[in-house]
Amino acid sequence: MGTGLRALRTARGWSQDRLVYEMRRFAERRLLDIASPASLKVYVSEWENGRRSITDRYAGILRLLFGVTDTELRGAPEPHDEQVDGYADLLSRIDAAGSLGESMVQAFLDQTELLRTMDRQMGATGLVDQMNGHLARMEEALTFAVLPTARRPIAKALAGASTLAAWQALDAGSVERAWRRYELAKKAAQEADSPMYLAHAMGEQAYVLADAGRPQLAVELVRDARTTQANRQSPRLRAWLAAAEAELAAGAGMAEDARRALEDATSLLPDDAEARDPDMASIFLNTDHLARWRGNVLAKLGDSSAMEELYASLASADASFVRARSGLHCDLSQAHLARGELEEARSHLQQARLLANRTGSVRYRRRVELLTGRL
Incomplete structure (x- = not known):
C-alpha cells in the first residue's frame, strides 16, 4: 500500500512536503475540508510506511493528483464471494447486452471522443476514474453480448477506447496498466475483425518497449504492425505507422532505417487538408x-x-x-x-x-x- 504512494510521489520528483502542498492546493480549489499541513505530513509518512490505511476521502484526492487507479494507489482489493446461483443475474445481463443498439455504441464512441479531447488539452491524470468506468461499461457489454453481430461493434469501440486509455496510462507513468490496456485493445480489435485498430494498438504499444529500454524490440513490433493486413489499412494509418517506426528507429540508433521510414510516411500521407482519419478517429496526422x-x-x-x-x-x-x-x-x-x-x-x-x-x-x-x- 505505502510503496505504491511512495513510488508515485518519487516518479513526480515530489518530496513529502510537496505532496502535502499539492493536496492542500487541490482541496482549496474544490472547497474541500482536509487536515492541516502538519497532520497531512504525518499521514503521508504513515501511509507510505504502512502504519495507516489511506481512507476513501484522501484516496480520491491522490488518484486525481497522480492519475492512477485505486488498485495502483492502495493495492488489489479483497476478492468477493461468487454468487452461488446466478442464472437469473446472468440472463438479466445477457438481455441487457443484447438490447444494445447502434445508439448505445455511438454513445460509447462519443464518450471516448470527449475523453480524448480532455486528455490532449488537460492531461490524463484527472481522467483515470472516468476512463476506467468507461472501459468497464464496454467490457461488461462485450462480456454478456452473445451473437457476433452484437459483439463486433462493441469490440471495435472498446479497442479504440482501450488504446487511448493505454496511452494515458503510459503518460502517467503506469506502465503495467498501459501494457495491459494495449493487450485488451488488441484482443478487442481481433474480435471486431479490425486490422486497423489492431495495427494502431501494436504501434503505440511499441513505445512501452522503447521507454522500458528495448528499442530494437519496439522497432520489430511496429514493423509487424505495418504488415498486419496492410491492404486493409487506410493510407493515413499506414503513414502514421511509418512515422512511428522512424521515431523508434531513431531512438534505437538505426539512422538509415529511420530516414527510410520517414520517406515512407511522407509518400503514404494523403495530400489533403484533413487531420483525422475518417476510418479511425484515433489517428491525427x-x-x-x-x-x-x-x-x-x-x-x-x-x-x-x-x-x-x-x-x-x-x-x-x-x-x-x-x-x-x-x-x-x-x-x-x-x-x-x-x-x-x-x-x-x-x-x-x-x-x-x-x-x-x-x-x-x-x-x-x-x-x-x-x-x-x-x-
Whole structure:
C-alpha cells in the first residue's frame, strides 16, 4: 500500500512536503475540508510506511493528483464471494447486452471522443476514474453480448477506447496498466475483425518497449504492425505507422532505417487538408503533424535540419495539443543541445517542464530530467 504512494510521489520528483502542498492546493480549489499541513505530513509518512490505511476521502484526492487507479494507489482489493446461483443475474445481463443498439455504441464512441479531447488539452491524470468506468461499461457489454453481430461493434469501440486509455496510462507513468490496456485493445480489435485498430494498438504499444529500454524490440513490433493486413489499412494509418517506426528507429540508433521510414510516411500521407482519419478517429496526422514528427526524428539523429522543421511546427502547432507541445519543446531543446546552444536549450526545456507539469505527464517529465542532465 505505502510503496505504491511512495513510488508515485518519487516518479513526480515530489518530496513529502510537496505532496502535502499539492493536496492542500487541490482541496482549496474544490472547497474541500482536509487536515492541516502538519497532520497531512504525518499521514503521508504513515501511509507510505504502512502504519495507516489511506481512507476513501484522501484516496480520491491522490488518484486525481497522480492519475492512477485505486488498485495502483492502495493495492488489489479483497476478492468477493461468487454468487452461488446466478442464472437469473446472468440472463438479466445477457438481455441487457443484447438490447444494445447502434445508439448505445455511438454513445460509447462519443464518450471516448470527449475523453480524448480532455486528455490532449488537460492531461490524463484527472481522467483515470472516468476512463476506467468507461472501459468497464464496454467490457461488461462485450462480456454478456452473445451473437457476433452484437459483439463486433462493441469490440471495435472498446479497442479504440482501450488504446487511448493505454496511452494515458503510459503518460502517467503506469506502465503495467498501459501494457495491459494495449493487450485488451488488441484482443478487442481481433474480435471486431479490425486490422486497423489492431495495427494502431501494436504501434503505440511499441513505445512501452522503447521507454522500458528495448528499442530494437519496439522497432520489430511496429514493423509487424505495418504488415498486419496492410491492404486493409487506410493510407493515413499506414503513414502514421511509418512515422512511428522512424521515431523508434531513431531512438534505437538505426539512422538509415529511420530516414527510410520517414520517406515512407511522407509518400503514404494523403495530400489533403484533413487531420483525422475518417476510418479511425484515433489517428491525427496531416502535413503539419508529420513535419513535427520529422523534426523529432531528425533531432534524435543529431541532424542540423531538425531546427527548421521544429520551429515551423511550433509556429503552426494546434494550441489544444498541450502535451504534444511539451514534446516539441523537448525536441527543440535537444536540437539546440546538439549545436552547443545551451541558453536556447534551457529556455525550451523550461517551457517543456511547465507544460509537462500542467498536464501531469510523468513520461515527458522524465524526458525533461534526462535532457536537464545534459546541460
